Amino acid sequence: MRIGELSRRTGVPVPTIKYYVREGLLPPGELSSPNQAQYGEAHERRLRLIRALLDVGGLKVAAIAEVLGAVDDPARPLHKVLGAAADRLGPAGDADDDAEAVAASAAVDELIARRGWRTHESNRAAADLSRALAAMGRLGHGAFTELLDEYADAAELVARADLGYVGRRVAVEDLVESVVIGTVLGEAVFNAMRRLAHVDASARMYGADGAAAVGGEGEAAAT
Numbered sequence: 001m002r003i004g005e006l007s008r009r010t011g012v013p014v015p016t017i018k019y020y021v022r023e024g025l026l027p028p029g030e031l032s033s034p035n036q037a038q039y040g041e042a043h044e045r046r047l048r049l050i051r052a053l054l055d056v057g058g059l060k061v062a063a064i065a066e067v068l069g070a071v072d073d074p075a076r077p078l079h080k081v082l083g084a085a086a087d088r089l090g091p092a093g094d095a096d097d098d099a100e101a102v103a104a105s106a107a108v109d110e111l112i113a114r115r116g117w118r119t120h121e122s123n124r125a126a127a128d129l130s131r132a133l134a135a136m137g138r139l140g141h142g143a144f145t146e147l148l149d150e151y152a153d154a155a156e157l158v159a160r161a162d163l164g165y166v167g168r169r170v171a172v173e174d175l176v177e178s179v180v181i182g183t184v185l186g187e188a189v190f191n192a193m194r195r196l197a198h199v200d201a202s203a204r205m206y207g208a209d210g211a212a213a214v215g216g217e218g219e220a221a222a223t
Contacts, residue, residue, distance in 0.1 A: 003029065006039045010047050017047065025050050025065055056188050100137035104130045107145045115152055162186050 007014045020026040026046055029037030046068075053059045053067065108130045112119060119126060136144045 001039050006043060009044055012047055020050060025068055052185060056185055101134040104133035104137060111148050158190055
């Protein structure tokens with residue numbers, strides 16, 4: 001197909017497709033003439049993945065390029081691809097060194113050791129968790145660390161579900177793509193479900209009437 005057809009099938013404007021090609025996110029089409037290129041199903045699939053990582057996963061173009069570079073590297077083990085995707089999640093920033101930051105970092109180190117989690121110092125997730133806990137500590141909610149193991153239980157369950165989905169894929173190109181989808185888009189799915197569960201739990205715990213509160217939330221959301 002030509003680039004115009006690729007644009008129509010994916011909903012991505014032609015100038016944006018050309019931008020992705022220039023940035024190395026999308027492979028160039030096969031030249032059929034000096035000014036014409038043909039694109040195939042692989043281009044359409046990659047383009048949909050790029051848009052999903054951008055629009056749903058919230059990744060920046062540079063981060064998507066790094067993730068796709070890992071996906072396209074046949075010598076990189078799958079768990080390294082997973083790490084490349086996971087490392088692009090979460091806010092970037094320098095670590096603080098106040099009392100709350102020190103306490104949060106210690107709590108995270110203890111959690112990792114207690115759970116026996118295999119991690120690496122280059123993994124940003126531990127630093128992201130420390131920053132979040134430190135921010136909560138500065139707001140007077142340092143006791144939130146008492147819930148870390150409960151959150152860890154849920155996180156392990158979700159991680160096993162993510163990787164279980166990946167394990168059901170057979171083709172290698174599907175497998176590495178599923179790693180990225182399960183990590184980046186799975187994060188968006190889990191966060192959305194967590195917000196839904198928060199509304200339900202809040203209504204049940206704090207509503208004057210559980211059933212009425214849940215109905216009220218739905219009516220309020222619908223207005």
